[in-house]
Structures are given as C-alpha cells and as structure tokens.
Amino acid sequence: MAAQFSGEVITPVDAGYDEARSVFNGMIDRKPERIMRCRSAEDVAAAITGARADGLVVSVYGGGHGVTGSAVVDGGVCVDLRGLDHVEVDPEARRARVGGGATWGAVDAATQEHGLAVTGGRVSTTGVGGLALGSGSGWLERTYGFTCDSLVSAEVVTAAGDVVTASLESHPDLFWALRGGGGNFGVVTEFTFALHPVGPVVLGGMLLYPGFQAKEVLRNWRDFMLTAPREVGSGVALITAPPADFVPEPARGMPAVGVVLLYVGDVAEGERVLAPLTSFGPPAANLVGPMPYVAVQQLLDAPNPKGMHNYWSGDFLSEFPDAAIDAFVDNVQPPVSPLTQMIVVAGGGAIEDVADGDMAFGNRAAPFNMHYLSMWPPDPAQDQANIDKTRQIAAALKPWTTGQVYLNFIGDEGLTRVESAYGPEKYDRLRKIKRVWDPDNVFRHNQNIPPSD
Ligand SMILES: Cc1cc2nc3c(=O)[nH]c(=O)nc-3n(C[C@H](O)[C@H](O)[C@H](O)COP(=O)(O)OP(=O)(O)OC[C@H]3O[C@@H](n4cnc5c(N)ncnc54)[C@H](O)[C@@H]3O)c2cc1C
Structure with a gap:
C-alpha cells in the first residue's frame, strides 16, 4: 500500500493530528488510527485497499460538515479528500470539474469569474462532496434544481479500489x-x-424582523413563495438577533426573524417581484440590494462557525398552514441557545422539473423543507436542553410532514429515517445497487444504506 500512496499519512503522534481530525460539529471527538490525506484517485484506492487489508473501518472526509461527524471514525482509517480541492471551469462548455474535497466557496469563486454557478451550499465552507451526494439544497434550487440535477458525471473510487x-x-x-x-x-x-x-451581481440579502412578528412574516412569506417565480430563492430562519451594527440596538440578543432572498435575473425586475416581501412590515433592517452572488453565498458564514455543538433534524412539509406556523413559532420561541437557527426553505420551481424516478433523490413535490438546526457553545452541560428542544420542535410539526426527510439536514436518526429519505421503492433499488458496488458495506460510516441480501 505504501508504494502506491503518494499523499500524507497523519497519525496520533503527528502535530497536525488534532486539527486534521476535527470536524464542524464540536460534539464530535473521534480518533482515527490514521488519516490518509489523498492527492489523487490512486491515493484514495490505496487508502481503501489498505484499510480493508488491516480490517479497519473506513470514513470519508469531504468538507467535514456532516453533523453526525461521519468524516472521522474511532480507530479506523479516515480517507481525507481535502487535498483534492481543484476547481476547473470551462466557460464555453459551461462545465466545472471539481475535486471531491473542494468547498462551495472555491466553486462559487471560480465559476462566478465567468458569471456562472451551480446550486451550492448556503455556507461557503461546506464540502462539495457530502452536500452534492446528499443531493444538495441551495439558494439556486428553485431556478436550477438541486445540485444533483446538475451533476453530469463523477469519477468514483469503488470499494474494490477501482476507478470508474x-x-x-x-x-x-x-x-x-x-x-x-x-x-x-x-x-x-x-x-x-x-x-x-x-x-455576478444579483439582488439578494436578508430582511430582519423582531421575533414577535414571526407569525405574520411567515404567513406573508408562505403565501408569496407558493406562487413565486422560479427566479426567487428563499428561506426564513427563526434566530436570535446578533450584536451587529445593522441590528437596531434594542433588538440585539432578542428573538428575531431572518428572511433570506435571492433573485436570479435582472436586479430591477427582482426589486419589483420581491416587493411584496421587502415592503412587508416594514422590516427592522432591510439588507436586500444588489450584491455579488458570492456575497449571498457567504451571508450565513458568520452565524455558522466551526466547533460549536450542533444537533439537527429535518422534515419535508406537505403544507404550511397557519396552524403549522403557529406551532413552529410557539415551540421555537424562546430559543434555548442564541446560536440556534430554525429554518424553513421554500420548494417549487425548477425542483419539480425533474421526474421523480430519474435519480435517488426524490421528494420534489414538497413545498417546504424544514431544517431544525440547534447550535450552542461547546459546553456539554447545555447539550441535553438543546437536543430536547430540537426534538420538541420537530414533534410539533409532525402533523404537516410528508413522512420523508432531506438527508443532508438530519442527524444520526437510524436506518428508518435514512429509508424515509427515499421511500420503499427507491430504497430497495439503492440496496441492490449497493450490493453490486459495495457488497461488504465498506462505506458504512455514513447515513448507511446496507446492501440487499
Ligand atoms: C454550516 C452548514 C451549512 C449547511 N448548509 C447546507 C445547505 O445549504 N444545503 C444542504 O443541502 N446541506 C447543507 N448542509 C449539510 C451538508 O450538506 C452535509 O452536512 C454534508 O454531508 C456536508 O458535506 P461535507 O463534505 O462537508 O461533509 P463530510 O462530513 O466531510 O462528509 C459527510 C459524508 O459525506 C460523504 N462524502 C463526503 N464527500 C464525499 C466524497 N467526495 N465521496 C464520497 N463520499 C463523500 C461521506 O460519507 C462523509 O462521511 C450544511 C451543513 C453545515 C454544517
């Protein structure tokens, strides 16, 4: 194995080990036996083959943002892709070749040089790998579909060590x-x-309202988004107003509502289209205006620092009636932690252009996607209250869920919840495909789909 592996092997005795094994979620503290920092597909093949020969569990590190911390495994081999971070853009062909360990910030920067983009994550440090393979929800999804809808091909190293x-x-x-x-x-x-x-310049930004207006803001937003043109991408987050200059002094540290907006098209036309949202209230702070698309993609970077404790869940909603909005707001407010962001993202538009059977990802008809994102300072004494609160909010919304979940937004919630990301037919097909490509379930340290018998 050593002869084929040209990357760096990081073990517990190495100075960079603790940094290399750290992930976004500060609750995760796993100690792999070795971290194989790969530079090529051949390195990945060598790392996998070596782990199998040694009988060690494999984990795959893309951007390390998976909330379950599946990128790192205790006593196993972490196949670290962070060195595979190239982004090559062909503007004529409108294609980008992106390394399996690149981040969305790098993809956005390189593609925007040509006024191009692909639907990417809402925080620029998120890895392309986990997000795209989990299908990929982003502000562009109502215009251009989920990330997976724009996937043309993938170079894959299989469990057998082949490159296909x-x-x-x-x-x-x-x-x-x-x-x-x-x-x-x-x-x-x-x-x-x-x-x-x-x-590269779009109309985007955020509207901020005081928390006591949450229900009316959500009702207006819901009504607008149900018939909004596909050029509009949007989500609403129930948050705590940060101590930032743009927040009026008395509102800082208080429950607040953030409405994130993006209009993909002519800025003046966007101002007209978005007027029912931007003029509503009016907002306590209106940060919507012409700005670089890359700035929209970084709007949520600051509220999502690495190392905080995180517990997440999610559900697709089949509808978001007033009673559901009331249940949402009444259960979220007041939050346990000021870092928590309870988010609802609007579906529709281009998401529904693709036939459900075309790929593993489904759930295209759901009008709303809930992301219950609890985050708090790295203090274990605060863990249980935040976890309980997240579960309480998710339970309150259950009557309006489709019964299916968006894989990228859930935590470690068991096989049944993974199955519910696909429904029984697709799950069955996935298990059969898994048997062909990974019969020994080498890639099991993840939201696992076991091979069929
Ligand atoms: C701050 C934050 C914001 C987020 N925003 C969004 C969002 O807007 N939209 C959205 O859809 N999701 C979002 N997510 C969720 C995110 O998509 C998932 O957590 C995803 O798994 C992160 O990918 P990663 O490569 O960074 O994570 P990692 O933890 O490195 O990877 C998670 C798992 O994905 C698999 N994986 C990763 N890369 C590869 C690869 N190249 N080949 C094979 N398997 C791979 C592995 O099984 C790995 O264990 C967000 C997460 C965070 C923390």
Whole structure:
C-alpha cells in the first residue's frame, strides 16, 4: 500500500493530528488510527485497499460538515479528500470539474469569474462532496434544481479500489444512486457539474424582523413563495438577533426573524417581484440590494462557525398552514441557545422539473423543507436542553410532514429515517445497487444504506 500512496499519512503522534481530525460539529471527538490525506484517485484506492487489508473501518472526509461527524471514525482509517480541492471551469462548455474535497466557496469563486454557478451550499465552507451526494439544497434550487440535477458525471473510487466514471452513459445505475444516495457507493474524487448563468451581481440579502412578528412574516412569506417565480430563492430562519451594527440596538440578543432572498435575473425586475416581501412590515433592517452572488453565498458564514455543538433534524412539509406556523413559532420561541437557527426553505420551481424516478433523490413535490438546526457553545452541560428542544420542535410539526426527510439536514436518526429519505421503492433499488458496488458495506460510516441480501 505504501508504494502506491503518494499523499500524507497523519497519525496520533503527528502535530497536525488534532486539527486534521476535527470536524464542524464540536460534539464530535473521534480518533482515527490514521488519516490518509489523498492527492489523487490512486491515493484514495490505496487508502481503501489498505484499510480493508488491516480490517479497519473506513470514513470519508469531504468538507467535514456532516453533523453526525461521519468524516472521522474511532480507530479506523479516515480517507481525507481535502487535498483534492481543484476547481476547473470551462466557460464555453459551461462545465466545472471539481475535486471531491473542494468547498462551495472555491466553486462559487471560480465559476462566478465567468458569471456562472451551480446550486451550492448556503455556507461557503461546506464540502462539495457530502452536500452534492446528499443531493444538495441551495439558494439556486428553485431556478436550477438541486445540485444533483446538475451533476453530469463523477469519477468514483469503488470499494474494490477501482476507478470508474459514472454518468448517464457509463454505469447509469451507479450514477442514479450517486444523485442523492450519499457516500454509500464509492468515493467521488471528481464531480463534473453543468453550470448556469448567475449574476455576478444579483439582488439578494436578508430582511430582519423582531421575533414577535414571526407569525405574520411567515404567513406573508408562505403565501408569496407558493406562487413565486422560479427566479426567487428563499428561506426564513427563526434566530436570535446578533450584536451587529445593522441590528437596531434594542433588538440585539432578542428573538428575531431572518428572511433570506435571492433573485436570479435582472436586479430591477427582482426589486419589483420581491416587493411584496421587502415592503412587508416594514422590516427592522432591510439588507436586500444588489450584491455579488458570492456575497449571498457567504451571508450565513458568520452565524455558522466551526466547533460549536450542533444537533439537527429535518422534515419535508406537505403544507404550511397557519396552524403549522403557529406551532413552529410557539415551540421555537424562546430559543434555548442564541446560536440556534430554525429554518424553513421554500420548494417549487425548477425542483419539480425533474421526474421523480430519474435519480435517488426524490421528494420534489414538497413545498417546504424544514431544517431544525440547534447550535450552542461547546459546553456539554447545555447539550441535553438543546437536543430536547430540537426534538420538541420537530414533534410539533409532525402533523404537516410528508413522512420523508432531506438527508443532508438530519442527524444520526437510524436506518428508518435514512429509508424515509427515499421511500420503499427507491430504497430497495439503492440496496441492490449497493450490493453490486459495495457488497461488504465498506462505506458504512455514513447515513448507511446496507446492501440487499
Ligand atoms: C454550516 C452548514 C451549512 C449547511 N448548509 C447546507 C445547505 O445549504 N444545503 C444542504 O443541502 N446541506 C447543507 N448542509 C449539510 C451538508 O450538506 C452535509 O452536512 C454534508 O454531508 C456536508 O458535506 P461535507 O463534505 O462537508 O461533509 P463530510 O462530513 O466531510 O462528509 C459527510 C459524508 O459525506 C460523504 N462524502 C463526503 N464527500 C464525499 C466524497 N467526495 N465521496 C464520497 N463520499 C463523500 C461521506 O460519507 C462523509 O462521511 C450544511 C451543513 C453545515 C454544517
């Protein structure tokens, strides 16, 4: 194995070990036996083959943002992709080739040089790998679909250590599974995405309201988003107003509502289209205006620092009637932690352009996607109250859920919840594909789909 591996091996005796094993969620403190920092698909193959020969569990580190901390495994081998971070843009072909360990910040920066983009995560430090394989929700999804809808092909290192290309023409079953099936089917060392015209200057930003207006703001937003043109991307977060200059002094540290907006198209036209939202209230702070698309993509970076304690869950909603809005607000406020963000994202638009059976990801008809994101300072004494609160909020919204979940927003909630990301038919197909590509379940330290019997 050593002869083939050209990357860096980091072990517990090395100075960089603790930094290398750290992930976004500060609750995770796992100690791999070795961290294999790969530079090529061949390195990935060597790392996997070596781990299997030694009987060690494999984990895959893309951007380390998975809330379950699946990127690192106690006593196992962490296949670290952070060195595979290239982004190559072909503006004529409108394609980007992206390394399996790149971050969305790097993709946005490189593609925006050409006024192009692909739907990416809402925090720029998030990894492309986990987000894209879990399907990929972002502000562009109502305009251009989920990230997986723009995936053209993937270079994959299989559990057997082979390097294959998956696309509609090459291993189409594997390609079907990669678009939503998570990290179960192999390690993607390079993604090729189709790119779309965006900006580089767009109308975007955030409206901020005091928390006591949450119900009326949500009702107005819901009504608008149910028929909004596909150029509008938006979500609402129940938060605590930060101690920032743009927040009026008395509102700081108080419950607040943030409405994030993006209009993909002409700025003046966007101002007209978004007027029912921007003029509502009026907001305590209106930060919506022309700005670089990359700035919209970094709006939520500051409220999402690495190392805090995190507990998440999520559900797709089939509807968001007044009673659901009331249940949401009444259960969220007051928050346990000022870092917590309880988020609802609007569906519709281009998300529904793709036929449900085309890929593993489904749930395209759900009009709203809830992300219960609890975050608090790294103090174990605060863990239980925050976890309990998250579960309480999720339970309160249960009557309006579709019964299916968005994989990227849930924590470690068991096999049944993973199955519910797909529904029984797709889950069955995924298990069969898993049996072909990973019969020994080498890639099991993740939101696992076990191979069929
Ligand atoms: C602050 C924050 C904001 C987020 N915002 C969004 C959002 O807007 N939209 C959204 O959809 N999700 C969002 N997420 C969730 C995110 O998509 C998932 O946590 C995702 O798993 C992160 O990918 P990663 O590569 O950074 O994570 P990692 O923890 O490195 O990876 C998670 C798992 O994905 C698999 N994996 C990662 N890379 C590869 C690869 N190249 N090949 C094979 N398997 C791989 C592995 O199984 C790995 O264990 C957010 C998460 C955070 C922390």
